[in-house]
Amino acid sequence: MPAAPHPRAPRSLRHPGAGAGGALSCGGARRGAGTLAGGAGLVGSTARAGARSLVVAGGGIPGLALALALKRAHGEALGVTVCDPGLPAGGARQRGRAYAVAAGGRHLFERLGIWDRIGPARQPITDMVVSDSRLADPVRPVFLTFAPAPGDPEADAPEPFAHMVEAEPLLDALITAARAAGVGLAPTGLLRAEPERGAIRAHLGDGRALRASLVVAADGAASRLREAARIGWVGWRYPQAGIVATIAHARDHGGRAYEHFLPSGPFAILPLPPGGALGHRASIVWTEREADVPALLGGGPGEVLAEIERRFTPNRGEIALESGPSAHPLAFGIARSFRAERLALLGDAAHVIHPLAGQGLNLGLTSAAALAEAVTEALRLGLDPGGPDVLRAYERARRFDTLAMAAATDGLNRLFSNDALPLRLARDLGLGLVDRMPGLKRFFIDEAAGLRGTPPRLMRGEAL
Secondary structure (H helix, E strand, C coil): CCCECCCCCCCCCCCHHHCCCCCEECCCCCCCCCCCCCCCCCCCCCCCCCCEEEEEECCCHHHHHHHHHHHHHHHHHEEEEEECCCHHHHHHHHCCCEEEEEHHHHHHHHHCCCHHHHHHHEEEECEEEEEECCCCCCCCCEEEECCCCCCCCCCCCCCCCEEEEEHHHHHHHHHHHHHHHCCEEECCCEEEEEEECCEEEEEECCCCEEEECEEEECCCCCCHHHHHCCCCEEEEEEEEEEEEEEEEECCCCCCEEEEEEECCEEEEEEECCCCCCCCEEEEEEEEEEHHHHHHHHCCCHHHHHHHHHHHCCCCCCCEEEEEEEEEEEEEEEEECCCEECCEEECHHHCEECCHHHCCHHHHHHHHHHHHHHHHHHHHHCCCCCCCHHHHHHHHHHHHHHHHHHHHHHHHHHHHHCCCCHHHHHHHHHHHHHHHCCHHHHHHHHHHHHCCCCCCCHHHHCCCC
C-alpha cells in the first residue's frame, strides 16, 4: 500500500539543521500552568548549577520511564523535566486501558522501583493460544500456544513472557516515583524548541524557557516537534478500527490469553487481575473493518455484548461489560529518522504499529532504555549528552529492531486478515509447525518477551 503523504511543516518553522535559529514546536500548551516539581531550569530544581539537562515533551509511559531512569542514575548531575498538560490528571487519563508489558519491560520497571508498586494491577500471561477461523465456524482449532513445548529446557520454571498491566496505576506510580526522584513535572506543553550553540532552548506554554542539552519528543503519533523538524514520516491508515473493552466473567482465566484470527482482524482476550462484578476480568482488543464498526457498536449494551459473545471463546461462563467499548482507527507509521539537531524521537512520535502483537509500548520502552544508555555513556565520558554522536548511537540501536517489528506486525495483519483458502492453509500449516518445534517456538516466545539479541541494560534488569 502506498505511503500517505506526511504534512510538511509550515515555512515559518525552520529545520533545526539549517542553523542556530531553527525552531521546533509542540502544541498542547496551557498558559499560566504551574509546576508540579522542580526540574531542569525550574524553581526547586535538584540539578546543580551548570549541570547538563534534558527536557521530555510528553508525559506518557515511555517518556516518564526515560526521565526516571536518567534522574535515578545521575541525580543532581542531570536536570530532567517532563512537560505535558495532562500531568495533573495523573493516570486517570488512561483509565480503563491495559498494556501487555513484555519480560524486558518488566525488568526495566523492576530496576526503576516501579514493579512492586503496581502488584495489584498486573497479571502474568502464562500462555497465549492462537486460532484461525471464520466467525461462523462451529469450532476454532488451536494452531499455536505459547506454553513451553515438551523438551524445552525452560519448561519447568518458565518466566512469564508478558504481563497485562493496567495503565492508570502504572502511570500514577511513574509520576510519583519521578517526582520523588527530583524530575521536574511541568503541567504545560512545549511550544517550540530552538537549537543554539551547544544547547537547545525549550519554550514552555507557561512562558518559561529552559536551556537544555537535549529535547526528547515523546508527544505522540501526531508529534508537532517531529513535524517542525521536518523529519519524514512513512505511514498509512488501515481500513480497520481497534475496539477496546474490559469484560467481567465468571470463570477464572488462569492467566491464559487468546488471539482468534478472524477475516476482519484479530480478536484478543487478555487476562486482567481479579475483580469486577463477576470476580474475573479480561481486556478485549477487537479489530474490525472500520466501515462495520458503527453497526456493531451502534446498538444498546445488550447488542454489543451479544457481538462480543459471538467471538468470545473459550467459555468463561457469564460475561458482562465492565468498561467500553471504544473504537479507534488503526494506522501504521514510522519516522524516516529518529533524530534531528538536539532532538530525539521516542515512542509513538517515532513509530506506530498494528496492535495485534501488543508490542507498541514495548518498542517505546526499549527505545527509552536505549536512549538512557546512550546519554549515560556520554555523561560518564564527559561528552555532550545531546551531541550528534549520542543521537546516532541511539538511532543505530533502535532503528533496525523497530523497522523489523513494524514490518512483521503489518505483514501478519495482512496475512491473517485475508480469507483466501490457500493463504489460510499455508498460515495454519506454518503455525502448526512452529508449535511442534521446541527451538523455533522458544525463539518466538523470547522475541515476544523482548529478550532476543542484546537488549539495552535496563531491559536486562541491569543498572545504567
